[in-house]
Amino acid sequence: MKIKNLIDYYSQELGGYSSYALTEVEEIFLSALGLEQRSALYLNDFQDIPFEVLDSAIEKRKQGYPLQYLTGRVNFFGFDFITKEGVFIPRPETELLVEYVVSNFKAVRGLKIVEVGTGSGIISICLTKLLADCKIIATDISIQAIGLASANALLNGCRDEILFIKGDKTEFLHREGYFDLLVSNPPYIALSEKHRLPKDVKKEPHQALFGGSCGYEFSLDLIRSGSKLIKPGGSIIIEIDQKHKSVYEKSFSGIARIDFIKDIHGLDRVMALKF
Incomplete structure (x- = not known):
């Protein structure tokens, strides 16, 4: 399944709560699907979409839960770090x-x-x-x-x-x-x-x-x-x-x-x- 339409849908859902809705939704998708590069979201077909994980993450983000706690990661000075x-x-x-x-x-x-x-x-x-x-x-x-x-x-x-x-x-x-x-x-x-x-x-x-x-x-x-x-x-x-x-x-x-x-x-x- 191509997920561009899903990303667009969730971005609209989050749009009223964040000025960076598209970027944040992409980060959430990357984390949920275990991917590193944004391009992978748009170039690959996905058979199993973790809808429950995505729905929960988007809902938490709408309630003000920090994005980095949702994705569990952050890049700093070129190095990757776990966030909790x-x-x-x-x-x-x-x-x-x-x-x-x-x-x-x-x-x-x-x-x-x-x-x-x-x-x-x-x-x-x-x-x-x-x-x-x-x-x-x-x-x-x-x-x-x-x-x-x-x-x-x-x-x-x-x-x-x-x-x-x-x-x-x-x-x-x-x-x-x-x-x-x-x-x-x-x-x-x-x-x-x-x-x-x-x-x-x-x-x-x-x-x-x-x-x-x-x-x-x-x-x-x-x-x-x-x-x-x-x-x-x-x-x-x-x-x-x-x-x-x-x-x-x-x-x-x-x-x-x-x-x-x-x-x-x-x-x-x-x-x-x-x-």
């Missing part, structure tokens, strides 16, 4: 952080790196794949996230190169010595903005979204505690909300050189502090 409910969904914006680290440290061998709040493991896994002989410890307060990150490291062939540890922020890491880099995509949404978030974002774990009443409290605490783990000349590199830029400048300009890296929209998205 209960763990923060990787965003394309975070690729800027990985790109910055790789472009600035690719010539350095044997970097010792800690990632705080690893989530699905995307940052640590990408850095392991792209930096020579780096040693990475990746932490998260969620045991569910640690399990998924471990599975993603196994999927990408680097499970033995990353030490995953369940823990909160950095206090428990002092026994691991000092690090060249601390990297993180911390929670930085203000609690006061919760009501403005889309339905699908609200279904992600709140501890991975909200950084405090103003949004920047978690990051301030992370930088203050994390700076005690950084070697002289080392750096803390985190994703930020540019609305918090002045807070970080006021708090840390006296103890570190601060650089802000803009994303494709011209927004300050990554902050690098060199100590």
